[in-house]
Amino acid sequence: MELGHVVVTGGAGFIGSHLLTLALENSKSVTVVDLRPQSHPNANHLVLDISDKDSLFSNLPRQIDTIFHLAARTSVLQSINDPQGVFETNVVGTQNLLEVARQRGAGRILLASTNAVVGNLPTGKITETAPLRPLTPYGSTKAAAEVLANAYSACYGIKSTHLRLTNVYGEGMAKKDSIVPRLMRTALGLSTFSIYGDGEQFRDYVYVKDVAKAFIQLAGTDYQGPVVIGSAISVSVNALIEKVSKAAGVRIEFDRVSAKPGEMRGVSVDNTLSISLGVTIDTHLDEGLARTWNDFKSNQEIRNS
Incomplete structure (x- = not known):
């Protein structure tokens, strides 16, 4: 599969590092954006905060085809203690990436999301059709990121897929x-x-290498919108x-x-x-x-x- 010129935010993190290995095998080039200082020697590594729009636009490559967006603050407890900080990273950061995609012609963005966007379902299994009813600032920021991506898909033709991950290990x-x-x-x-x-x-628990593989597999489809990623x-x-x-x-x-x-x-x-x-x-x-x-x-x- 050829993904073209790829950006992986959070590519030095837990899930991102596994995804990065696969992205390098399926692309012309890979640029990692992360606050951590290093990732893979074959990737172009940028130490950047995704909430800093000017730094993103100044340093990201001019040609981008596919964005895997995993950079986020993911702690529910942190989101309760610091909702503004989590909003800046998870919502403003996503908006900045979507603007990068719009202005640089990226045709595809895949977001790491969560089933926390639907909150607590009293009965039944969680599916993609469950309404958005997050119960925490973290879940709310992920829901907002999905909604923003939907808007950029509708207005600018950027294909967006939102992988709602269960508990990754x-x-x-x-x-x-x-x-x-x-x-x-x-x-x-x-x-x-x-x-x-x-x-x-x-x-529900899902293995990290299966999750990384799911990002690559979905990048090769035309599907847009949410998709639940779990073992069931x-x-x-x-x-x-x-x-x-x-x-x-x-x-x-x-x-x-x-x-x-x-x-x-x-x-x-x-x-x-x-x-x-x-x-x-x-x-x-x-x-x-x-x-x-x-x-x-x-x-x-x-x-x-």
């Missing part, structure tokens, strides 16, 4: 604070883990602890605390559309967790932090 997530790395830190004896309530809250298999916290314990070969100890007020009981998604578009989510959770553990336990930065 995999190699390279050692510094993340989501449930899988927290459990793995506990398995290494570096932290403790608490279950909120009965532990039967359930979520939801797992409870209790079951996930068992699975991570098996991957790590140790019994993970935990304590129980009161349930968080307002926490979603469960997230279940329907990935029928993504499959029909040629996306292949084929890494089983047990296999993915084993790979993640092998990467995690060998990361010296974790032990030294």
Whole structure:
């Protein structure tokens, strides 16, 4: 697949670094925009803040065909504590990228989004037709980014696809604070883990290399709009602890605390559309967790932090 001249924002991050490897195999050139100082030696790396429009326009290449937009502040807690800062990165930054696409003739932009844009569905599986009802500043900024992209598609013909990702896990997530790395830190004896309530809250988990592959696969289609990217298999916290314990070969100890007020009981998604578009989510959770553990336990930065 030939994607032309590609820009990957957040290309030095957890998901972005995996996507970057695939983008380099399928493009004429790749430019990474990230606040981190380095990515891949074969990519042109720019240390830029996407909320700084002048810096973007001054430094990005004149010719751009495809933009993979992953740069964002993704912590829900950070969005509650600093909604303005998260807005500047996630909404203003997206608007700046869309303007780059418009003025430099990029025909395609693919956004990393989230199923948090639809909030808490009381029943049923999350699909692309669920109304936008975000419950946090983070979810709201991602919903706003999708709406902006829709407007640029309608007005300027820029094809936009919004990948609504479930809980992504995999190699390279050692510094993340989501449930899988927290459990793995506990398995290494570096932290403790608490279950909120009965532990039967359930979520969908999707392997990072399948997510990176999904970006490339969707870039080769003409589909525009939201698409759910997940395994369509939801797992409870209790079951996930068992699975991570098996991957790590140790019994993970935990304590129980009161349930968080307002926490979603469960997230279940329907990935029928993504499959029909040629996306292949084929890494089983047990296999993915084993790979993640092998990467995690060998990361010296974790032990030294």
